[in-house]
Amino acid sequence: MLLIHPSKLLCTLLFFLSFSIHAAVTAKLDQSTIYQGEKLTLTLETDQTNQNRPDLRALQKDYVILSTKKVTLSSHSTNAVITRNRWVLSLRPIGDGEKVIPSIKVGTEVSPEVSLSVLPAEQNPHPSEGALRPIYLEVELNKEEVYIGGQAILSARIFHLTTLSQDTNLSQPESIDALIKPLEEQKKYTTVVRGQRYTVTENNYAVFPRQEGMIEISPLFLSTTLANDTVLELNSPPQLLSVLPPTYNNSNTLWLPAKSLHIEDNLSDIHHASAGTAFTRIISMEAEGLPASVLPSLSVLENELAEIKLLNVILEEQMTERGVISQRTEELVITPSEAGEITLPPIDIPWWNTLNDQGQTASLPSRILLTSAPSASDRASPVNNNAHSTPHPSNQTPELLIWLLTAISIISALGWIYSFNQLRILKNDSKQNETEIAQEQTMRKQAANEIAEKNTFQALSMACNQNNPTIAQLRLIEWAQSFWNDPLLLSLEHICERANNQTFTFLILDLEQYLYSQSAELWQGDLLLDTIEKLRQRQQRLIAMEEDDNPTYG
Helix, strand or coil, X not given: CCCCCHHHHHHHHHHHHHHHHCCCCEEEECCCEEECCCCXXXXXXXXXXXXXXXXXXXXXXXXXEEEEEEEEEEEEECCEEEEEEEEEEEEEECCCEEEEECCCEECXXXXXXXXXXXXXXXXXXXXCCCCCCCEEEEEEECCCEEECCCCEEEEEEEEECCCCXXXXXXXXXXXXXXXXXXXXXXXXXEEEECCXXXXXXXXXXXXXXXXXXXXXXXXXXXXEECCCCCEEEEECCCEEEEEXXXXXXXXXXXXXXXXXXXXXXXXXXXXXXXXXXXXXXXXXXXXXXXXXXXXXXXXXXXXXXXXXXXXXXXXXXXXXXXXXXXXXXXXXXXXXXXXXXXXXXXXEEEEEECCCCEEEEEEEXXXXXXXXXXXXXXXXXXXXXXXXXXXXXXXXXXXXXXXXXXXXXXXXXXXXXXXXXXXXXXXXXXXXXXXXXXXXXXXXXXXXXXXXXXXXXXXXXXXXXXXXXXXXXXXXXXXXXXXXXXXXXXXXXXXXXXXXXXXXXXXXXXXXXXXXXXXXXXXXXXXXXXXXXXXXXXXXXXXXHHHHHCCCCC
């Protein structure tokens, strides 16, 4: 019988226990040399039986971890079962050059480092399907559908691992059914694609469709020379864009689909001017998402109390990353022809907000010109230069003196009689002048009211033709105040009472229904405009009849 000393048995057990605790972690690569963009497999294996996972943080600096998988292996030997844990990692190196798989800790064990060579992607003679390309072209639209006349952004991006050669050329997008404008200058930035850091050269274009339906934008062609003097030619597929029709059809309505639109001018609500003295009015409109060529005219050049001339029109476009921001500026010279109150009518421009997909109106309120008479120049008082004669002594007799005094008395009496008569005539003339001045002021007020009524009716007609119930309500109140010369007409109810017309009242109720209901139907303003025109014609006939009954003789 073989006897083992207890101390030797203890040493043997400690040896095997120590070997188990410090069992090695192996690390293997499926290939030691790859091309940039290709994948490789790292296998870690240990005989630890615990559930510790590898600490992969050291790998994340130079590698993209695509996937991990754990496999447990068991083998049987005489009176023992050996279990090993294996982790299979799919990696893609970032960049090229000589690299190292760092030591990876698994529980209390650490794997050895493994060397790796990564060659440039352009040197790969037979790139695999999953390999990264050294340069490629990507073209896309920022939206699949857009309203006719609206803006879509086309982006062309060149992804390249190395600097582009000087002979690199990218064609421009073209379409017979759209206006295409290049936006801001070419920009460059870096991004990571599938674990590889690319430089991106980007060009953006604004596309404004002119035709409804499906339109096509031509392919873009890229030509460049690689580092090995190989000429590379790439082309993108054609881009398709679905173009929607306007949301409403009206020959008198503008169609301006934009992100934002507003109008402003350099005048206050009430502007003071002098008759005969010209001043400048500047009106500007700014729109985001429209070319400047489609911005409409803003100025109303007709006014009976002032001469209005369009001096200059300036169209400007600012190319930004978000698209085109355009501006139309009109410079007017206004010369009031006489003193009084002149009304410049409001300006209403309907447009379609493409951000919230609803119609809106950009408005510039009416401007009141308070025109004063020109200041009279100071007139110099006449200077009496008559010399005073010195009477010469005479040797007239007392009788001659008596006759002279008598003649003076008679002449003085006649002078008083003449002066009294002239004063009476002047008094009558003064009364007549006051009457004429009052009549002239009345006629001027009447003419001013007629002009204000024409201007407000013009603004009301524009709102009705544009089928805009909100603006039509505001312009209707302004017109009614001028038409009946009553500033207390502040609501549609008051206007109906004043008009006393059943058809007009019915159409006003229809307008209020569209204003305060959620109806999706389009309000039509033509019937209301026809009825208002009949009210104006009836008023003109009444005025003509009054003039016939009360003729004025000159």
